[in-house]
Amino acid sequence: xxxxxxxxxxxxxxxxxxxxxxxxxxxxxxxxxxxxxxxxxxxxxxxxxxxxxxxxxxxxxxxxxxxxxxxxxxxxxxxxxxxxxxxxxxxxxxxxxxxxxxxxxxxxxxxxxxxxxxxxxxxxxxxxxxxxxxxxxxxxxxxxxxxxxxxxxxxxxxxxxxxxxxxxxxxxxxxxxxxxxxxxxxxxxxxxxxxxxxxxx
Amino acid sequence: xxxxxxxxxxxxxxxxxxxxxxxxxxxxxxxxxxxxxxxxxxxxxxxxxxxxxxxxxxxxxxxxxxxxxxxxxxxxxxxxxxxxxxxxxxxxxxxxxxxxxxxxxxxxxxxxxxxxxxxxxxxxxxxxxxxxxxxxxxxxxxxxxxxxxxxxxxxxxxxxxxxxxxxxxxxxxxxxxxxxxxxxxxxxxxxxxxxxxxxxx
Numbered sequence: 001x002x003x004x005x006x007x008x009x010x011x012x013x014x015x016x017x018x019x020x021x022x023x024x025x026x027x028x029x030x031x032x033x034x035x036x037x038x039x040x041x042x043x044x045x046x047x048x049x050x051x052x053x054x055x056x057x058x059x060x061x062x063x064x065x066x067x068x069x070x071x072x073x074x075x076x077x078x079x080x081x082x083x084x085x086x087x088x089x090x091x092x093x094x095x096x097x098x099x100x101x102x103x104x105x106x107x108x109x110x111x112x113x114x115x116x117x118x119x120x121x122x123x124x125x126x127x128x129x130x131x132x133x134x135x136x137x138x139x140x141x142x143x144x145x146x147x148x149x150x151x152x153x154x155x156x157x158x159x160x161x162x163x164x165x166x167x168x169x170x171x172x173x174x175x176x177x178x179x180x181x182x183x184x185x186x187x188x189x190x191x192x193x194x195x196x197x198x199x200x201x
Numbered sequence: 202x203x204x205x206x207x208x209x210x211x212x213x214x215x216x217x218x219x220x221x222x223x224x225x226x227x228x229x230x231x232x233x234x235x236x237x238x239x240x241x242x243x244x245x246x247x248x249x250x251x252x253x254x255x256x257x258x259x260x261x262x263x264x265x266x267x268x269x270x271x272x273x274x275x276x277x278x279x280x281x282x283x284x285x286x287x288x289x290x291x292x293x294x295x296x297x298x299x300x301x302x303x304x305x306x307x308x309x310x311x312x313x314x315x316x317x318x319x320x321x322x323x324x325x326x327x328x329x330x331x332x333x334x335x336x337x338x339x340x341x342x343x344x345x346x347x348x349x350x351x352x353x354x355x356x357x358x359x360x361x362x363x364x365x366x367x368x369x370x371x372x373x374x375x376x377x378x379x380x381x382x383x384x385x386x387x388x389x390x391x392x393x394x395x396x397x398x399x400x401x402x
Contacts, residue, residue: 050247
C-alpha cells in the first residue's frame with residue numbers, strides 16, 4: 001500500500017473516530033437497563049446467556065429464570081449451574097406448551113415462576129436477571145404484561161434485566177431501553193440438519 | 202377456565218406438536234454447522250459467547266478468536282479465560298480500526314490472527330470455534346472472503362464455526378447453514394445511557 005493510500009485511510013478513520021468519541025461523550029447516564037431480544041431468528045437465548053457470561057466476568061451476581069424448558073437437558077443449564085455462588089439458576093415449566101397440552105397447569109407454572117422473579121426484582125444484590133422465553137408466556141396470555149412492566153419499573157436502579165422470546169409485547173418494547181429483533185435469514189434445520197449440541201442445545 | 206376451553210387448547214396444541222414433531226423427524230443430518238450472526242443490532246457477539254457456554258456445558262472444546270478488541274477489558278474475556286483447559290482464548294487487534302488509524306498494521310494483525318484460526322480449522326479436537334467480528338475484517342478488505350470460505354470447506358466435518366460482525370459478506374451468507382440478522386429496534390446508547398458492564402462490556 002502506498003503512503004498516500006494509508007494517509008487517506010488515516011484521515012477517514014480519524015473522522016470516524018471523532019464521530020464515535022462524540023457519541024460516547026454524550027452517553028453519560030449510568031443505570032440498569034432492560035434489554036429485549038425478540039424475533040424468529042436464532043440467537044435470542046444464547047445472546048442472553050452471553051451477557052450472563054459477561055456479567056460474571058465483571059464479578060456481578062446473576063439470576064436466570066428459564067420459563068420454558070425443552071424435553072432435553074441444555075448445555076447452558078449444565079454450564080451455568082457450575083457457579084452456584086454467582087448464578088441463581090431456575091428452570092420452570094415442563095416442556096414447551098404444545099408438549100404439555102394443559103393450559104391450566106401452564107398458567108399455574110408461569111405464575112409460580114413469576115413469584116420467584118418478583119423476589120429477584122426486589123433484590124439489589126442481584127445485578128443482572130435473565131428471563132428466558134418470558135415473551136412466550138405473556139404472548140400466550142399466561143401472565144399479564146402490565147404486571148411485568150410494573151415490577152420492572154420498581155426494581156433497583158442499577159439492575160439489568162434481559163427478556164427473550166419471539167413475539168415481544170409492544171408495551172414491553174416501548175418500555176425497554178434496548179431492543180433487538182433477531183431475523184431468521186436461514187436455518188440449518190430447514191436444510192434437514194438436526195439441532196446440534198453446543199449451538200442449539 | 203372451563204373444561205371446554207382447556208380441551209380446545211389441548212387440541213390446538215396437539216396439532217402444533219404434530220407439526221413440530223414432523224419437522225424434527227425430517228431433520229436427521231448431523232454435522233458441524235457454520236452460523237453467521239450479523240446486522241447492526243445488539244447481541245451478535247453475546248450470542249456467540251452464549252453458544253460457547255452451551256458447548257462447554259456439553260464438555261466440548263472451544264476456541265475463541267476476537268478479531269477486534271475495544272480499548273477496555275471485556276467481561277467475556279475475563280470470564281472465559283477462567284477455563285484454560287476448555288477454551289483457547291485469543292484476542293487480536295489493538296482497538297477498533299478507527300482507533301489505530303494505520304491500515305497496514307491492521308492488515309498484518311488480521312493476517313496473523315487468521316493464521317491462528319487456520320490451525321484451529323484443521324484440528325478435529327476443537328468442537329466449536331467463535332470468530333468474533335471476523336465480518337468487519339473481511340468487509341474492510343483485510344482478508345479475502347474466498348480464503349475464509351476455502352478454509353471452512355476443508356474443516357473437520359463435525360466442527361461448528363460461529364462468525365459474528367455487521368456487514369457479513371454475501372458469499373459467506375450463501376455458504377453458511379444458519380444466518381441471523383440482528384436488527385436494531387432501539388438502543389439505550391441513543392437515549393444517552395453509557396455502555397454498561399455486564400451487558401455491553
